Amino acid sequence: xxxxxxxxxxxxxxxxxxxxxxxxxxxxxxxxxxxxxxxxxxxxxxxxxxxxxxxxxxxxxxxxxxxxxxxxxxxxxxxxxxxxxxxxxxxxxxxxxxxxxxxxxxxxxxxxxxxxxxxxxxxxxxxxxxxxxxxxxxxxxxxxxxxxxxxxxxxxxxxxxxxxxxxxxxxxxxxxxxxxxxxxxxxxxxxxxxxxxxxxxxxxxxxxxxxxxxxxxxxxxxxxxxxxxxxxxxxxxxxxxxxxxxxxxxxxxx
Amino acid sequence: xxxxxxxxxxxxxxxxxxxxxxxxxxxxxxxxxxxxxxxxxxxxxxxxxxxxxxxxxxxxxxxxxxxxxxxxxxxxxxxxxxxxxxxxxxxxxxxxxxxxxxxxxxxxxxxxxxxxxxxxxxxxxxxxxxxxxxxxxxxxxxxxxxxxxxxxxxxxxxxxxxxxxxxxxxxxxxxxxxxxxxxxxxxxxxxxxxxxxxxxxxxxxxxxxxxxxxxxxxxxxxxxxxxxxxxxx
Numbered sequence: 001x002x003x004x005x006x007x008x009x010x011x012x013x014x015x016x017x018x019x020x021x022x023x024x025x026x027x028x029x030x031x032x033x034x035x036x037x038x039x040x041x042x043x044x045x046x047x048x049x050x051x052x053x054x055x056x057x058x059x060x061x062x063x064x065x066x067x068x069x070x071x072x073x074x075x076x077x078x079x080x081x082x083x084x085x086x087x088x089x090x091x092x093x094x095x096x097x098x099x100x101x102x103x104x105x106x107x108x109x110x111x112x113x114x115x116x117x118x119x120x121x122x123x124x125x126x127x128x129x130x131x132x133x134x135x136x137x138x139x140x141x142x143x144x145x146x147x148x149x150x151x152x153x154x155x156x157x158x159x160x161x162x163x164x165x166x167x168x169x170x171x172x173x174x175x176x177x178x179x180x181x182x183x184x185x186x187x188x189x190x191x192x193x194x195x196x197x198x199x200x201x202x203x204x205x206x207x208x209x210x211x212x213x214x215x216x217x218x219x220x221x222x223x224x225x226x227x228x229x230x231x232x233x234x235x236x237x238x239x240x241x242x243x244x245x246x247x248x249x250x251x252x253x254x
Numbered sequence: 255x256x257x258x259x260x261x262x263x264x265x266x267x268x269x270x271x272x273x274x275x276x277x278x279x280x281x282x283x284x285x286x287x288x289x290x291x292x293x294x295x296x297x298x299x300x301x302x303x304x305x306x307x308x309x310x311x312x313x314x315x316x317x318x319x320x321x322x323x324x325x326x327x328x329x330x331x332x333x334x335x336x337x338x339x340x341x342x343x344x345x346x347x348x349x350x351x352x353x354x355x356x357x358x359x360x361x362x363x364x365x366x367x368x369x370x371x372x373x374x375x376x377x378x379x380x381x382x383x384x385x386x387x388x389x390x391x392x393x394x395x396x397x398x399x400x401x402x403x404x405x406x407x408x409x410x411x412x413x414x415x416x417x418x419x420x421x422x423x424x425x426x427x428x429x430x431x432x433x434x435x436x437x438x439x440x441x442x443x444x445x446x447x448x449x450x451x452x453x454x455x456x457x458x459x460x461x462x463x464x465x466x467x468x469x470x471x472x473x474x475x476x477x478x479x480x481x482x483x484x485x486x487x
Contacts, residue, residue, distance in 0.1 A: 041368030057434040069315035076350035141303035142313035198339040205350040216434045247360035253431030
């Protein structure tokens with residue numbers, strides 16, 4: 001009797017540990033669900049889009065005359081203590097860089113790259129550039145058409161050397177938010193790190209000196225005020241600063 | 255449904271009008287549950303920006319077709335630093351919003367799309383069964399005869415086969431990933447904001463249908479209709 005009990009316990013333990021491995025395996029390559037039914041829906045949408053939709057389709061690009069008025073929302077100045085993304089340490093750095101016209105600012109690229117690197121704004125402007133006029137769709141419901149000029153994220157990643165285990169790119173920002181995209185979006189030709197907007201330097205409110213544009217997802221994935229990129233081989237929810245733990249879908253293609 | 259609206263001859267033709275097949279009952283309740291969830295979460299999504307527009311773009315800095323004064327969000331005040339992009343002929347502007355708005359879109363959007371998945375799967379099954387079993391033609395298609403009146407048939411057909419599929423397409427026309435794959439959706443609806451506006455009017459029409467449908471059920475025998483749609487007799 002006692003032997004059977006031990007066997008059953010051993011089986012249960014075995015099942016539990018294999019479940020743990022399966023769960024860990026899931027969270028490594030996919031956005032986690034935390035057992036939350038809403039996150040399961042997000043997971044389904046992400047996988048369905050990746051499975052069913054053409055992977056390299058381009059977001060529609062517009063004409064100069066289509067450029068519209070555009071609000072700036074969320075953090076519009078990381079140095080302003082009244083704003084949602086204010087972190088004192090970042091705010092001080094940001095204010096200093098702003099004061100010096102971002103001459104000393106660097107984009108740090110690390111993680112699953114051959115050579116962890118940093119790039120000045122001038123370095124990025126010397127790389128190949130792409131200008132696109134696209135529609136920014138905010139989760140709130142509004143939209144605006146703007147022109148963006150920047151360096152394809154792919155070019156920056158290639159300059160640092162993409163390792164074969166690279167799966168996600170995380171964006172760390174001066175407004176303390178962290179969020180990421182998968183390699184499919186990271187290598188997409190319209191995914192650029194923009195330093196220009198509507199023919200001008202990127203205004204502060206829109207993410208100076210550098211922001212990402214992820215044109216096939218909602219506006220909140222196009223993070224502003226970039227500090228650095230971390231290429232990861234596993235999914236990272238970025239803890240309390242990540243969108244997913246704040247109740248937002250990690251995938252915002254819908 | 256109502257005895258007065260059913261000619262006797264047709265009642266004899268289809269002697270079991272209230273006996274809903276199991277697949278009708280299951281899909282009816284799945285669709286009812288998902289449509290109510292879609293309406294509820296959709297309303298919360300609308301509350302973040304209760305302004306409607308026509309065309310591709312629309313935001314607080316452009317004129318609205320319709321402002322819904324549901325909360326302060328329909329006309330946010332407190333804007334900072336207006337920038338004008340003079341290099342362009344139409345001189346577009348930008349400004350920073352400093353007001354904290356009401357926004358519950360995190361859970362509302364995820365719930366909306368989860369309910370959307372349930373709706374699309376249940377709706378597709380309903381449509382497939384409906385065509386194969388000829389339920390659509392026998393009981394729903396607008397014609398005289400059968401267990402439902404012409405008015406009922408018109409209402410059921412237009413909601414199930416026109417309005418609800420239209421809502422799915424208008425919703426997909428707002429998805430940046432979907433319109434990158436099928437830009438024709440933007441052309442069909444006249445742009446992202448037009449699709450959003452039409453999605454809202456579709457919601458209003460669905461709410462009107464649900465109110466009418468539930469009222470008819472109440473007036474013509476709640477117990478009988480619920481029994482028919484739950485246990486099938």
